[in-house]
Amino acid sequence: MTIVLYELVGAEETTRFSPFCWRARLALEHKGLAFETVPIRFSDKALLTFSGQDKVPVIKDGDKVVSDSWEIANYLEDTYPDRPTLFPDGDGRSLTRFVTNWVDTALHPILAPLLTPITLERIAECDRAYFRESREQRLGKRLEELSPGEELVVRNLRTALAPLNWTLSASPFLAGDAPGYADIALMGSLMWVRSLSAIRYLTPDDPAYAWREGFLRRLGADSARLFGYDWS
Amino acid sequence: MTIVLYELVGAEETTRFSPFCWRARLALEHKGLAFETVPIRFSDKALLTFSGQDKVPVIKDGDKVVSDSWEIANYLEDTYPDRPTLFPDGDGRSLTRFVTNWVDTALHPILAPLLTPITLERIAECDRAYFRESREQRLGKRLEELSPGEELVVRNLRTALAPLNWTLSASPFLAGDAPGYADIALMGSLMWVRSLSAIRYLTPDDPAYAWREGFLRRLGADSARLFGYDWS
Numbered sequence A, B: 001m002t003i004v005l006y007e008l009v010g011a012e013e014t015t016r017f018s019p020f021c022w023r024a025r026l027a028l029e030h031k032g033l034a035f036e037t038v039p040i041r042f043s044d045k046a047l048l049t050f051s052g053q054d055k056v057p058v059i060k061d062g063d064k065v066v067s068d069s070w071e072i073a074n075y076l077e078d079t080y081p082d083r084p085t086l087f088p089d090g091d092g093r094s095l096t097r098f099v100t101n102w103v104d105t106a107l108h109p110i111l112a113p114l115l116t117p118i119t120l121e122r123i124a125e126c127d128r129a130y131f132r133e134s135r136e137q138r139l140g141k142r143l144e145e146l147s148p149g150e151e152l153v154v155r156n157l158r159t160a161l162a163p164l165n166w167t168l169s170a171s172p173f174l175a176g177d178a179p180g181y182a183d184i185a186l187m188g189s190l191m192w193v194r195s196l197s198a199i200r201y202l203t204p205d206d207p208a209y210a211w212r213e214g215f216l217r218r219l220g221a222d223s224a225r226l227f228g229y230d231w232s
Helices: A019-031 A042-051 A069-079 A093-122 A125-139 A150-160 A162-168 A181-196 A207-217 A221-227 B019-031 B042-051 B069-079 B093-122 B125-139 B150-160 B162-168 B181-196 B207-217 B221-227
Strands: A003-008 A035-040 A058-061 A064-067 B003-008 B035-040 B058-061 B064-067
Touching: A003 A019, A003 A042, A019 A035, A019 A069, A019 B093, A019 B181, A019 B221, A035 A042, A042 A058, A042 A064, A042 B125, A058 A069, A064 A069, A069 B093, A069 B181, A093 A125, A093 A150, A093 A181, A093 B019, A093 B069, A093 B093, A093 B162, A125 B042, A150 A162, A162 A207, A162 B093, A181 A207, A181 A221, A181 B019, A181 B069, A221 B019, B003 B019, B003 B042, B019 B035, B019 B069, B035 B042, B042 B058, B042 B064, B058 B069, B064 B069, B093 B125, B093 B150, B093 B181, B150 B162, B162 B207, B181 B207, B181 B221
Parallel strands: A003 A035, B003 B035
Antiparallel strands: A003 A058, A058 A064, B003 B058, B058 B064
């Protein structure tokens, strides 16, 4: 039976802009599944009543109705496992690399202006000239001109950490049911923060808070000593 | 034989702040491998000559020398496959979820101020009151007050896309050797951009440029028609 995709359209039926509907459409194409679409305008929400909610995309596959693009992807994968997979990264190495690249490019630029001047104080006297020169070149500023203010750093960091909190609200670790290098790569940067600063950027109701606590409890004895974590 | 980890330290040997050294240390702990550390200060770079470069972390495992935290993670995984894995996400579902959450929280807030007012023009007349009200509530502003300027959007988007370009410089797809839902989720949002705007945010020398072109060429006929892509 042909799957039906309910898809948002503009005034023109060919205007299809919703990123989430595109995800559902591209996932269907990826699986090589035949589908037809029902164009939905915002004012057509009543046509979605059968789905128990009012957002597109929705797919109808025989009697089965699925809404939410992520749920649709999971449904298609689980229902049609013999078709080209939507989750092909065998050992997660490429996706893990994406996470480490995200840490380096999205979090480090927020943290460096705060932590670099503190680092200068904490390194050996004989290291300071080199450190200052290399970091000022990298950051394009004199270290004394870096004064981001902890409040701004915390706000930007919390915003940037949104994909972490969203992911951990549904999974115990970034890597799934067990910790992996994606978790380690991020934790490395949180150790960097903690080793130099006392800023609080997670609250106990953030999913990442419990994840971080669990990680600290599992630290090896030597790491725990370096970190100063009371893991007794 | 015990692995040796060369690790950055501050004036105090217990001050260990480098996020990349923490990655190597935590990866070794994760694998349950015995290791000892050699503290390295910035001025000790000469001690790293044996590694053919001058950055920490470096590990020495018997005769084998590996630098760069990502290379170290891959080396440990490939050399000690029977130890707890660093890349456990069987089908990449959890890591894929992270990528979709990154798209939604890091890219969409940059795109929405540009694309939302354009959307208003392109949707059916009868949809506009609902659309305006719901989007103004979501964005906390009147749509007329959203005027981010294409130049700023492009600049912010290029910055935010850094983990994509970094990852695609080493892998044909986010999901590895074949496209997966992580690629689809991002592509969905790039279709959103292209369906409403002609901004150019990738240049031909960005790794993401060829990735996107390849994706467009593989679009199904119906999607290609909607997209207006000349795929002949």
